[in-house]
Amino acid sequence: MHAMGWVQLAVFTIVLLAITKPLGLYLVRVLDPRGRTYLEPVLKPVENLVYKLIGAERTGEQDWKGYAASALVLSVIGALFTYAVLRLQQFLPLNPQHFGPLSPDLSFNTAASFTTNTNWQSYGGETTMSYLSQMVALTSHNFFSAAMGISVATALVRGIARQKTKLLGNFWVDFTRVCLYLLLPISLVLAVFLVSQGVIQNFSHYRTAHVVDPYTVQVAKKSAAGLDVKDAAGKTVMVNKKIDTQSIAMGPVASQEAIKELGTNGGGFMNANSAHPYENPTPLSNFIEMLSIFAIGSGLTYYLGRMVGNQKHGWSIWTAMFLLFLVGTTICWWSESHGNPRLTSVGVSSLEGNTEGKEARFGVFDSALFATITTDTSCGAVNSMHDSFLPLGGLVPLFNMHMGCVVFGGVGAGLYGILIFVVLAIFLAGLMIGRTPEYLGKKLEAYDVMTAVLAILIPSAVLLGFTAIAAVTSWGLAGRGNLGPHGLSEILYAFTSSVNNNGSAFAGLSGNSVPYNTALALAMLAGRYFVIVPILALAGNLASKKAVPVSSGSMPVSGGTFVLLVIGTVVIIGALTFFPVVSLGPIVEHFLMVNSTKLF
Amino acid sequence: MSMKSLLLEIRASVAVIFVLGLVLCGAYPLIVWSIGQVAFQNRANGSLVERNGQVVGSSLIAQNFTGNRYFHPRPSDAGDFGYDGANSNASNLGPLSEKLYDQVKERVAAYRSDNNLPAWVQVPADAVTASASGLDPDISVGNAQLQAARVAKARKIPKSEVEKFVSRFTAGRQLGFLGEPRVNVFKLNLALDQRNSR
Numbered sequence: 001m002h003a004m005g006w007v008q009l010a011v012f013t014i015v016l017l018a019i020t021k022p023l024g025l026y027l028v029r030v031l032d033p034r035g036r037t038y039l040e041p042v043l044k045p046v047e048n049l050v051y052k053l054i055g056a057e058r059t060g061e062q063d064w065k066g067y068a069a070s071a072l073v074l075s076v077i078g079a080l081f082t083y084a085v086l087r088l089q090q091f092l093p094l095n096p097q098h099f100g101p102l103s104p105d106l107s108f109n110t111a112a113s114f115t116t117n118t119n120w121q122s123y124g125g126e127t128t129m130s131y132l133s134q135m136v137a138l139t140s141h142n143f144f145s146a147a148m149g150i151s152v153a154t155a156l157v158r159g160i161a162r163q164k165t166k167l168l169g170n171f172w173v174d175f176t177r178v179c180l181y182l183l184l185p186i187s188l189v190l191a192v193f194l195v196s197q198g199v200i201q202n203f204s205h206y207r208t209a210h211v212v213d214p215y216t217v218q219v220a221k222k223s224a225a226g227l228d229v230k231d232a233a234g235k236t237v238m239v240n241k242k243i244d245t246q247s248i249a250m251g252p253v254a255s256q257e258a259i260k261e262l263g264t265n266g267g268g269f270m271n272a273n274s275a276h277p278y279e280n281p282t283p284l285s286n287f288i289e290m291l292s293i294f295a296i297g298s299g300l301t302y303y304l305g306r307m308v309g310n311q312k313h314g315w316s317i318w319t320a321m322f323l324l325f326l327v328g329t330t331i332c333w334w335s336e337s338h339g340n341p342r343l344t345s346v347g348v349s350s351l352e353g354n355t356e357g358k359e360a361r362f363g364v365f366d367s368a369l370f371a372t373i374t375t376d377t378s379c380g381a382v383n384s385m386h387d388s389f390l391p392l393g394g395l396v397p398l399f400n401m402h403m404g405c406v407v408f409g410g411v412g413a414g415l416y417g418i419l420i421f422v423v424l425a426i427f428l429a430g431l432m433i434g435r436t437p438e439y440l441g442k443k444l445e446a447y448d449v450m451t452a453v454l455a456i457l458i459p460s461a462v463l464l465g466f467t468a469i470a471a472v473t474s475w476g477l478a479g480r481g482n483l484g485p486h487g488l489s490e491i492l493y494a495f496t497s498s499v500n501n502n503g504s505a506f507a508g509l510s511g512n513s514v515p516y517n518t519a520l521a522l523a524m525l526a527g528r529y530f531v532i533v534p535i536l537a538l539a540g541n542l543a544s545k546k547a548v549p550v551s552s553g554s555m556p557v558s559g560g561t562f563v564l565l566v567i568g569t570v571v572i573i574g575a576l577t578f579f580p581v582v583s584l585g586p587i588v589e590h591f592l593m594v595n596s597t598k599l600f
Numbered sequence: 601m602s603m604k605s606l607l608l609e610i611r612a613s614v615a616v617i618f619v620l621g622l623v624l625c626g627a628y629p630l631i632v633w634s635i636g637q638v639a640f641q642n643r644a645n646g647s648l649v650e651r652n653g654q655v656v657g658s659s660l661i662a663q664n665f666t667g668n669r670y671f672h673p674r675p676s677d678a679g680d681f682g683y684d685g686a687n688s689n690a691s692n693l694g695p696l697s698e699k700l701y702d703q704v705k706e707r708v709a710a711y712r713s714d715n716n717l718p719a720w721v722q723v724p725a726d727a728v729t730a731s732a733s734g735l736d737p738d739i740s741v742g743n744a745q746l747q748a749a750r751v752a753k754a755r756k757i758p759k760s761e762v763e764k765f766v767s768r769f770t771a772g773r774q775l776g777f778l779g780e781p782r783v784n785v786f787k788l789n790l791a792l793d794q795r796n797s798r
Contacts, residue, residue: 004773004777007777008777008778011777046620046623049619050615050620053612053616053618053619054611054615054616055608055611055612058612069601069605069609070612073606073609073612073613074609074612074616076613077610077617078617081617124688126686126687126688127686127687135629136625139629140617140620140621140624140625143620143624144620172612172616175616176616179624180620180623184623184624187628188628188631188632191628191632192632192636192639195635195636195639195640195643195644196639196643198643198647200643200644200645201629201636201637202633202636202637202644202645202646206685206686207646207655208655209655209656209657209658209663209685210654210656211656211657211664212651212657212665212670212789212793213665213666213667213669213670215664215666219680219681241681243664243681246657246661246663246683246684246685247684247685247686248648248657248658248685248686249685249686249688250645250646252629254632254636254644256629258632270688270733271687271688271689272678272688272689272690272732272734275688275690275731275732276688276735277660277735277736277737278661281647281660282774282779283773283774283778283779284775284779286778286779287778339725340695342695342696342700342701343700343701343704343725343729346708347708347712347722347723348704348722348723348725348728348729349723349725349742350725351724351742352725352742354695354725355725355726355729356693356695356700356730357690357729357731357732358729358731359732359733359738360731360736360739360740360780361736361738361779361780362779362780363779365780366778366779366780367732382732384732385690385732387693387694388690388692388693388694388695389695481692482692482696482697484694484696486696486697506692507690507692508694589694589695589696592696593696598696599697599698599701600697
């Protein structure tokens, strides 16, 4: 754990703090239908065109059911659109590598994955997707799912801030404004910056390089029918193959990379995601990518404070999130700084830490920081392979997701996720001191707590249920890339990532089979919509209440006690639900690593 | 929700996807493409390197070098034979994987014998572990230094000169504090070739 890591962590924190208020204030303007921005001369005509096509009568304020209905219908139509493009990509333009259609289950999985902001990838980008599929079928959802998350969070904030009304704003207006005034301009700046660092942006066919130092490899000899030829002893016959060229994947990567981080989507253009030098070529591009993953989630806490007229509340939530982030980063970094004892025992230096599945330009610190950030949020982009982390290092991403990806969180999803925990924290505190719980002047009643509990209980049940099924069925076990406790961790990680709409993986798991694709897609859908609908119901109910003025008898929603209460609720209710299964995965693996010489 | 209302919601969805789709999936990537092709042409097209009018690789993408005259990159799991620039991949082997243990043990032995190192020398971890992308263009400085003697001998030039090349192609932490110091194998090897042909 070298000093430069601490310096980088400090700089990261300072920059994050510095952008939080300006972004929060900008969000206030974007999320106000009459708010003005400097981009209006260019984008107002587009915004107005959208409203014209939707019909002016549909841009008025909606109650929670109307808001939810619009969000759900758009999701369904968007998913069908993506499914269709993936099934038909062989007939569509911008497919220089002539990739064929995706199978029905893979298309369903991918459509569900991108619609829900998960970006779980059962496919390898550069070996499967045409440029059109990447740009249109997938990137559209990078914008749309992010905008939907922010819209739902806004509706919840309005529900908290308003009183005696049923109305939460208009989904179409919020959604369109977020896409045009927030996500588009920041993505554009980010993408151009990324190109300046070496991220590619072109429409060329894959390039062929004539390698400098040709070499030979051994390959299985194939018969005319394409089968491996065996010798008399039944062993595969090997022949030499000369490698004198290298094929290099191309594509419009930068534009997708920018929104992938900013919108906490995480689906890589390339299979190796942000570890690929064409997606994340320099330590500086890495720094900016990490920052953009946290940016909007951080700005939304300021937006919350501003909208409910209690800026300290916003900063207290920011602080709770930041502390959870800091602890996670430190543990992950500490774990990965150690050499893998199995490898040091055969003569590998422990100086560089655990380098399997990590890139040399990032090293251990940048890999641990990225892994923490990408799972604190529901991003899921990776710049190192979590599957090859040491057991406790791999536990951190898992734990972060078990908390619900609420540490700055998915754009919008992080804010409404943490507010669910705030509601529960206040309810529990109310029980402890025997007083009616109230949040910002509003009494929390049975209906509110019920919706909050539903938003936590349903995803947890889906996560554990699917993991349990996969852990005892042949299709579930067949997918494992590693055996022993690590195999269980792979299965658990997959469903944790899906339900929490994260999308990162212990990627040794082969999830591209009909049962896995289907189960994971259902988990993603449940984790998204069985949360959004209760959240909007809660928003609608809160909006209809009358606020009582805050007095000395009100429960404080800022300060140290409140921060600790929120952290405690997130850790105990969120993460400890999963402690039993985690103890059978990473924790037992850690003790086996330290106390035995066992291999699997 | 009534049927009519549902149809209107569907119409709204299609309109939104169409108009915003044109802007976000059409205009936006094209604007980035235009700026990239004008301002950062080589980078936007993959940082490809040409020698004698022929593309020989990319300075960002690892290429395999096996000869003694060259510095060797990190092990790769990209594609069937490693270093496949059109199929990035990692091993995804867990810390207690027997396969990983066997692989690394074999690589340690090969690294020591290639570079004529005694058994007590600990091998730099990046030299015997696969990267995340399988296309990691860099190696650690310690790894490069251990390979310098072999390269110098094969090229029949003084070791000190090879070491000068290594330090010339060592990138420090970006802005002084970001990332790790590292050596770009592809650029280093090309520069050594250029020196020899001089």
